[in-house]
Amino acid sequence: MKTSKLILLAICAISVVALSGYKKAPRKATFTYGSYGVCDCEGAGSKEIMVRLTVNEDFTFSYINNADPAKKVDITGKWVWDGDKVFLKEHNSPYPIHDRWAIDKNSSCIKSRLVMNYTRLCKLQPCK
Numbered sequence: 713m714k715t716s717k718l719i720l721l722a723i724c725a726i727s728v729v730a731l732s733g734y735k736k737a738p739r740k741a742t743f744t745y746g747s748y749g750v751c752d753c754e755g756a757g758s759k760e761i762m763v764r765l766t767v768n769e770d771f772t773f774s775y776i777n778n779a780d781p782a783k784k785v786d787i788t789g790k791w792v793w794d795g796d797k798v799f800l801k802e803h804n805s806p807y808p809i810h811d812r813w814a815i816d817k818n819s820s821c822i823k824s825r826l827v828m829n830y831t832r833l834c835k836l837q838p839c840k
Contacts, residue, residue, distance in 0.1 A: 747766045749765065763833060
């Protein structure tokens with residue numbers, strides 16, 4: 713009886729130790745070149761672009777932000793990739809912009825925060 717209790721206790725202890733060290737491997741962020749923004753296939757061409765970031769393979773970008781009509785931004789520059797973030801560099805924006813974009817690990821989107829302004833842009837697909 714005593715031996716079976718010790719064996720059962722040992723099995724439980726080994727199971728707890730083995731399962732407590734199990735962690736799901738973190739998903740790597742993947743980034744693809746292209747245009748990120750808000751899809752508007754229903755009104756394609758009828759509205760002005762609100763926010764769009766186009767990241768090119770040659771490390772150049774263009775960024776349009778017309779969310780605030782008094783502070784429209786339409787700039788170009790260079791970008792760098794560092795880990796899971798894209799940094800917009802060498803631009804001449806007259807206003808503060810979202811210049812640090814994190815890659816969303818669960819979708820084809822990027823997100824940024826500028827003070828208390830949060831922006832999330834998804835990879836734009838052609839309208840059908």
